[in-house]
Amino acid sequence: xxxxxxxxxxxxxxxxxxxxxxxxxxxxxxxxxxxxxxxxxxxxxxxxxxxxxxxxxxxxxxxxxxxxxxxxxxxxxxxxx
Numbered sequence: 001x002x003x004x005x006x007x008x009x010x011x012x013x014x015x016x017x018x019x020x021x022x023x024x025x026x027x028x029x030x031x032x033x034x035x036x037x038x039x040x041x042x043x044x045x046x047x048x049x050x051x052x053x054x055x056x057x058x059x060x061x062x063x064x065x066x067x068x069x070x071x072x073x074x075x076x077x078x079x080x081x
Contacts, residue, residue, distance in 0.1 A: 009047050011037040013061055016054045025055060 015036035019028040030051050034041045048054045 005047070008037070008039050008043055012039055012044060012047065012054065013058055015039075016051075017058055017062070020055065020058070025051075030054075 012033060016028070016033045019032055019036060023032075028051075030044045031041055033051070033054065034044060044051065044054060048057055
């Protein structure tokens with residue numbers, strides 16, 4: 001069961017990474033991310049708590065240690081401290 005949860009989380013992250021790169025954060029919906037990932041829409045909320053947290057998880061997963069103040073301003077999104 002744990003492997004399946006990790007798999008769906010990674011599929012969501014990879015789909016979000018692709019769509020955010022292509023369409024931007026504001027141009028991408030949770031529904032689009034889940035369609036791309038082949039996951040139920042409710043799983044974004046369950047695993048991440050929303051689209052903003054998916055965005056944060058992308059940096060935590062693929063760019064660990066990235067906590068740049070200029071990046072925070074350019075994305076205009078509240079970052080977890």
